[in-house]
Amino acid sequence: MDESADAPLTAEIAAHAPLLRVLRLTRNVTRAAQELGIPQPTASRRLAALGEHLGAPVIVPEGRGIRLTRAGELLAEAADRALDVLASGVRQAREEIDPQRGHVVLGFLHLLGRSLVPRLLRDFRVAYPHARFSLVQGSRQDIVERLRAGTIDLALVAPPPADPDVEAVTLAEEELFVSVPAEHRFAGRGHVRMTDLADEDFVLLEHGYGLRTITDDLCRRAGFTPAIAFEGQESDTVRGLVAAGLGIALLPKFEPGTPAGVAEVPLAPRVTRAIGLVWPVRHPLPPAVAAFRDFVGDRAQPVT
Structure with a gap:
């Protein structure tokens, strides 16, 4: 296939890629023109020119707006990706000049x-x-x-x-503790084992959080499924629920000191996360x- 035959269409898409990107989101020529700061007739002429170069329309009327044809969707997707790549290149070029x-x-x-x-x-x-x-x-x-x-x-x-x-470097190995209410029977212990926690109610972070995965895995290895009293999205909320006596949790040590109403008990054997x-x-x-x-x-x- 002679790629040079597509050069005119490629040049046309490159010139009007921002219009295709915005149109893909707005589904409305007038709104797309407003977002780009160009007259609506100009936007319509550019879309018509794209269709002429392609040999088929890139948009068709639909209700009070428009929809991209299948060919138009393909061109808009390509334009979207190309603009992201170009933005990355511009960013790198600027930072190459002044990385500071x-x-x-x-x-x-x-x-x-x-x-x-x-x-x-x-x-x-x-x-x-x-x-x-x-x-x-x-x-x-x-x-x-x-x-x-x-x-x-x-x-x-x-x-x-x-x-x-992806690649990674490890910054630290962080020890995990069992956070329990200050009046809990484990609060004064030098350590606890995961098997000691089988009958406890747990306050957990939601699925998708690393601590949730670690907690579920440790409980599974200890031979039990944790009884979940509450689930949250932030460790501070989890600690607050522990302090209120609503369950226990596996968390890193609170800095700069143990929060009021909570005791942090080490696990044996010691458990860390990278x-x-x-x-x-x-x-x-x-x-x-x-x-x-x-x-x-x-x-x-x-x-x-």
Whole structure:
């Protein structure tokens, strides 16, 4: 197939890719034109020109709006991807000129926002005072999915995923404790075993959180399924429910000190989780992102 025959259409799509992208979302030529700041007749002429180059219409009327034809959908999808790639290239080019003013989109677990993330950002900005960060919080599953989708650059999660599409370095091994109400019978113990917890009510994070996966796995290995009293999305909420006497939970040690109403009891044998910085391997990282990755890597050990 002679690819040069498609060159005129490719050039036309490149020129009007933003229109296709917006039209794919709005399904309305007038609104798409308004969002792009162009007259509606101009948008209509551009769409008609695309159809002429293609040899078939890219839109057809539907109700009070329009819908993309199958061919139009294919072109809009391609335009959408191309604009994302171009935006990434522009970003890398700008940061290549001035990496000190780069932008890093960092995803992390809610629990890590208490001390680890602020400490890393503070120390990094000593060397890169003009670096900008966008911070995205969520569950481990959510953060890893966003990393794979390319909407975040780097992720701090626990534990790092075993995935050939990403690389990781471990920042720390964090010990987990059994958080119980202060008046609980386990509160004064030097340690407890997982088998001791079989008859307890648990307060758990929802599925998709790393601590939930670890807790379920530890209970399974101990030969029981945890009785779930409550499920939450943040560790502080879980601790609050524990303090209210509504159950127990497996959590990292609270910093800077044990919260009121809660006792933190070590597990025997000791249980830890790895906290890792993760990044995609499919494309080169922008300079500022790579600089932050390397900064963290200097303080970490490779995942094995």
